[in-house]
Structures are given as structure tokens and as C-alpha cells.
Amino acid sequence: xxxxxxxxxxxxxxxxxxxxxxxxxxxxxxxxxxxxxxxxxxxxxxxxxxxxxxxxxxxxxxxxxxxxxxxxxxxxxxxxxxxxxxxxxxxxxxxxxxxxxxxxxxxxxxxxxxxxxxxxxxxxxxxxxxxxxxxxxxxxxxxxxxxxxxxxxxxxxxxxxxxxxxxxxxxxxxxxxxxxxxxxxxxxxxxxxxxxxxxxxxxxxxxxxxxxxxxxxxxxxxxxxxxxxxxxxxxxxxxxxxxxxxxxxxxxxxxxxxxxxxxxxxxxxxxxxxxxxxxxxxxxxxxxxxxxxxxxxxxxxxxxxxxxxxxxxxxxxxxxxxxxxxxxxxxxxxxxxxxxxxxxxxxxxxxxxxxxxxxxxxxxxxxxxxxxxxxxx
Amino acid sequence: xxxxxxxxxxxxxxxxxxxxxxxxxxxxxxxxxxxxxxxxxxxxxxxxxxxxxxxxxxxxxxxxxxxxxxxxxxxxxxxxxxxxxxxxxxxxxxxxxxxxxxxxxxxxxxxxxxxxx
Numbered sequence: 001x002x003x004x005x006x007x008x009x010x011x012x013x014x015x016x017x018x019x020x021x022x023x024x025x026x027x028x029x030x031x032x033x034x035x036x037x038x039x040x041x042x043x044x045x046x047x048x049x050x051x052x053x054x055x056x057x058x059x060x061x062x063x064x065x066x067x068x069x070x071x072x073x074x075x076x077x078x079x080x081x082x083x084x085x086x087x088x089x090x091x092x093x094x095x096x097x098x099x100x101x102x103x104x105x106x107x108x109x110x111x112x113x114x115x116x117x118x119x120x121x122x123x124x125x126x127x128x129x130x131x132x133x134x135x136x137x138x139x140x141x142x143x144x145x146x147x148x149x150x151x152x153x154x155x156x157x158x159x160x161x162x163x164x165x166x167x168x169x170x171x172x173x174x175x176x177x178x179x180x181x182x183x184x185x186x187x188x189x190x191x192x193x194x195x196x197x198x199x200x201x202x203x204x205x206x207x208x209x210x211x212x213x214x215x216x217x218x219x220x221x222x223x224x225x226x227x228x229x230x231x232x233x234x235x236x237x238x239x240x241x242x243x244x245x246x247x248x249x250x251x252x253x254x255x256x257x258x259x260x261x262x263x264x265x266x267x268x269x270x271x272x273x274x275x276x277x278x279x280x281x282x283x284x285x286x287x288x289x290x291x292x293x294x295x296x297x298x299x300x301x302x303x304x305x306x307x308x309x310x311x312x313x314x315x316x317x318x319x320x321x322x323x324x325x326x327x328x329x330x331x332x333x334x335x336x337x338x339x340x341x342x343x344x345x346x347x348x349x350x351x352x353x354x355x356x357x358x359x360x361x362x363x364x365x366x367x368x369x370x371x372x373x374x375x376x377x
Numbered sequence: 378x379x380x381x382x383x384x385x386x387x388x389x390x391x392x393x394x395x396x397x398x399x400x401x402x403x404x405x406x407x408x409x410x411x412x413x414x415x416x417x418x419x420x421x422x423x424x425x426x427x428x429x430x431x432x433x434x435x436x437x438x439x440x441x442x443x444x445x446x447x448x449x450x451x452x453x454x455x456x457x458x459x460x461x462x463x464x465x466x467x468x469x470x471x472x473x474x475x476x477x478x479x480x481x482x483x484x485x486x487x488x489x490x491x492x493x494x
Contacts, residue, residue, distance in 0.1 A: 102463055149486045150378045152462035 006035055009052050010118035011191070013059065015090035019153045021063055024094075024115055025143040030066070034058035091116050091195070092202055093155055095171070099164040100151050107142040112171035114139055117191050119175070127174060165203060169212045169267060172196050176216050192216065200254070207258035211267030214254040218274035221247035232365040235277060248278060266296050273304070282312065299330050307336045314343035331360035338373060347376055379417065379459050379487035380466040382473060385450035390478035391424065402474035410458060410469065419456035450480045457487075 010031070017027035034055045048054040098111040110128065113119045119127075125135035145151065156164060176192035196213040203209045225242035226233060233239075255275060258268050269292045276284040289305035306320035318340040327333035334357035341350035354374035361367045393399040403421070410416040425444035432439055444452065453475065460466050463484070470482045 100463075102467075149484075150462045150466075152464050154462075154464070156464075 006118075009055065011091050011094075011116040012089060013052065013055060014115055014118075015094040016056070017059055017063065018097075018115070019090045019093055021067075022150075022153055023143075023147045024097075025140075025147065026063060026066060027059075028115070028143075030059040030062040031055065033062045089198070092198065093153060095168045095195075096155050096164055097146065097151060097153055098171075099167040100146075100156075102149060102151055103142050103145060104138070107138045108167050109171045109174055110135060110139060111142050112168065113175055116171075116195070117175050117188065119188070127177070161203070161206075165199070165206060165209065168199065169208060172199070173212060173215075173267075176219075189220070193220065205261065207261040207263055208265040208267045210254040210258035210261075211265060211269075211271050214251040214258070214271035215267055215274060217247045217251040217254070218271060218278070220244070221251070227365065230365055232363070232369045234369070243278075251275070264291075264295070266292070269295065282308070299324070299327070300332070303327075303330065303333045303336050306340070307332075310336065310339055310343065314340045318344065329360055331357050334360060335370065335373075338370075342373065350374070378462065378466075379457060380463075381485050381487065382419075382456040382458065382466070382470045383452065383483040383485065384454045384456075384473060384475045384480065385448060385482065386453040386475040386480035387450055387478050390475060390480055391451050391453065393478075394424075399474070402477075406472060406474055407456075409472070410456060413469075415458045415460055415469070417457040417459050419454065421454040422452065424453075425451050453480075 018024045110124045113124050121136045122132045125132040199209040221244040225238035273288045286308045289308045292301045306317045309317040338353035351374045358367050358370045428444040430441045466484050470484045
């Protein structure tokens, strides 16, 4: 129960505290202590009527104590914290602070994931394939920079929003992606959806915010169809009755609204791809992947472009894959390669590619599925 | 909060130091800082060739001609300002004539004064 409250409220409370005391690390510590106190007292005294208010009071008290020890007049800190009643959502402000150019680019997304979504440094390190210790140090340094250099807790001027929003969208997408297949990270997915919605409502003129929400909703709509009896089911074989029609409708509406706002971007393209998949429009999928590769030729986009051609022209798909110089450990590349070789009747090479893919997969159900594809048709 | 703005001016600017336009731009900048009520100190510095370093090497004092760091843009001066936060400091730093002259300006927050005892 306490864990639930903690998960739901963490980001909001950290943001609120940090905005007032201008020190994310101190806010996190204070809230951490408050949560520990809750773990000690609530089982004995019962959960308070307003758990968030209780946590806020405990955290504020802690902040004042720490400030006093550091020689700051308690009155100053208390005054700053005093207008922290009611719970305005300062999370958007915190997200903007985390994308301040004074912070190293590679720490901005991790910082958002930690402070607003409450992910541990270890979880973030795993999601982004960075050593946990390195990640811990980067996060520590970033928070020290914010405090020591006086990075303000203000929303930047409007003209800076586009660049900052791009990074925020990245963080939300990363959070969604890291919770995608892991059942335990259900709340993380919900948080990502919530924040994506929040951004859309707060940035009504931003088509990419709509694009991201649409993308996430499309992916979420297929959650019940992706796993059946613990087995992974690929999109073209899913039972469409298990798709959430309401989410798909909302996603389509968002895409339409975004299109009207003129500026095409990566998230809108990815969402449009999902829409095309849903409609079974293969030609559109190919065109959209070509567009995506022109705009942002990431490894994912280039492999997607190859995969789009798989069914109609496996030789062309293989050729597209061959153009990728260093696929490295990118699992989808090897899956796509395996499928292309399988379709071309090159069984031995196909099996090798699938084995490589299996070695790179973390999910047992996906590994099992790939094993079935590796064996002869 | 107190910040020092460290000025690294481009070679082109260094070559212009005697020109009226160069001096006028710095006079105007200093005036603006003063009128904003935020200037707490600062100085133009003579060129790096005039610098001398002092250090210990193998326990012995070594005095050497020249600046500590040989950078492409030359350290030419500094301002000390007092503003609310980093964004305000950056706004003012951006107005420093060295930036328009394709140099680089560094903004560094001050340490809190060391408490005695």
C-alpha cells in the first residue's frame, strides 16, 4: 500500500519540493526519509487519511532540519516551503529543468527518468545500456550542477520550448519502452502515458507531443493481444478483437490533429506507421519507413524499412539489411535477417541469424517464439 | 548568486584591441552591467604573453614565461556579477563583446565564502 502511494506520488512530490528549495538532491533525500518514516509508522498507526500531505509535512520538516544544520536560517527555508499546500503539478517544470542546456546532454533523459518517474539509477542504467556506477555518478553530478550553478526552476521562454520538448518526449518514450514487456513495470507504463497526456494538454500547439501519445496508445492498444498464455504473438498474427478499439480511435484522432499542425516529426511518423500496420496498408508502411529514414536514419528505422519489404520482396529486404554496416547487438536486425533468409530458402544462414537474435533477447517468450522461427518451415 | 564571467577572445579580437570600436563595445558592456546594478568587479587583462606562471616541480619553485594554458582563444579578462540564477548570468554573458567576436565566454558560480573556525 505504501509502495503504491510512493509510486503514484513520488514524481509530483519531488517536483513540488525541488521547485521550492531549488535542490533536487535535497528534495529526493527528504522525501526518501519521509517514506522510510512512513514505512515505520503507518503499519503501527494506520495509513493517514491524506498520505500525500503526511509525506509532504515529513519531507518539509526534514528539509528545514538539513538547512538549519547547514547554517541557513530556518525561517528562510520555511517561507520558501510555505506555499506548498495543495498539490499543483510541478512535474512539467521539473522536466524542463532537467533539459537545461547547462546539463550534459547524456544525463538529461536519465535525470528525468529518476526525478520525475522515480526510476532507480540501476534501472535507468539497464534501460540505456550504461554501467550502473557511471549512471549513478552522472546523475549525482547533474544534481550538484543544478544546485551549485543555480540552474533556475523556471519554465524557459517559449522560443526555447521546441528543443527542450524534444528531449522530454525522448524521456517519456524511453520510460514507456523500458516498461513495455516487464509486467512489474506496469506503473511505469501508466506514468509514461500520464506524462504524455499531460504534455499534450500543456502544449496544445506541439504536433510531436500528440505524435508521441498516439504512438504510445497504439502500442498500448495491443497489450492484450501481444501475449497469449505467456506466448509472444507478432502483430500480423494477433487477434484483432483483443485490440483496444477506444485507444486506437484516440490515437488516430491525435494523429489527425497533429497533421493539421504542419510540422512532421519522428513521433508522428512512427505513430503513422502504427496506424498503417493496423490498417494493413503495406504500401503506406514502406513509404512511411522511407520517410522516417530520410528524417532520422537510426538503426531502428533502417531495420524497420527492411522489415517492411520482407513479405513482398525478401531479397530487397536482405539488400536493405546488407546496407547497414554495423548492426552489432541490435536484436531486431538479426530477427529481420533471419526472416529474410528463411523466406529465401537459405535455411542454415537463417538459423544462424535467429540464434544470434535469441542470444540478444531478454524475454523468454520472445526467445521461444524465435526458436520456432529458427527451425525449418 | 555571484558568478565570474571569464572571457576568451578570438585571435581576430585580440588583434583589434587598440581599435576604438573594440574599446567602445567593452565600455558599453561595462556600462550596461553597472546600470543594471549587477557588476561587482572585473578587469581587462593584458595578453597571455605577459603572463608568468609559478609552480613547484620536484619540490623546487619553477617560474616560467607565458600563460598556464595555451588556448586558441585567449583569456582576456573577467567580470564578476551578482544575479538571481544561472539563466540571468548566461543572458549577460551572451552580451559580452567577445561572443560576437567569435570567442568563448565561461560562466562559473562562486564558492560560498569559507566560514571561519
